[in-house]
Amino acid sequence: MGGDGKVYTLAEVSQHTTNQDCWIVIDGKVYDVTKFLDDHPGGDEVILTSTGKDATDDFEDVGHSSTAKAMLDEYYVGDIDTATVPAKTKFVPPPSPKQTESNQSKSSDFLVKILQFLVPLLILGLALGVRSYTKTPSSS
Structure with a gap:
């Protein structure tokens, strides 16, 4: 043809x-x-x-x-x-489940580290607060 x-x-x-x-x-x-x-x-x-x-x-x-x-x-x-003809777009695959788990794991690890630091400070602050309120005034 x-x-x-x-x-x-x-x-x-x-x-x-x-x-x-x-x-x-x-x-x-x-x-x-x-x-x-x-x-x-x-x-x-x-x-x-x-x-x-x-x-x-x-x-x-x-x-x-x-x-x-x-x-x-x-x-x-x-x-x-x-x-x-439209320009070809490059295929970008969605993140694999392993990548998603890895990102979630990183954010979980960060949260755990923050809590490991903050919880003892909160306990210490609470203990000091309780002590100061329950302390009897000293007589001189």
Whole structure:
């Protein structure tokens, strides 16, 4: 289906997301893979979930063969306007339970140290207070 060098926006590509009309974006190029959906070894669902976005990572993560990559040429229809593709955000995983426990453990350790210091002072202050109130005045 050789492309004529046409440049598509992501919005234009996103209008082709069904099994009767399916376009995907890989490495800055737009492919009409509608005719390939029935032949895709992973099924058409895999490709359909990659429509409407830059599917490069999805395509690369699967580890397609060089033959599969060469097959794309026959489905090429044009290039994507990269200004219309959102910048990829880096995934930052949530803290692992071990990190959370470690942070909780650090705050617990700090609290224990504070209490180990304050409790004896409170007892000493209380003892001195009790002593001063219960002390009988001395006669001279």
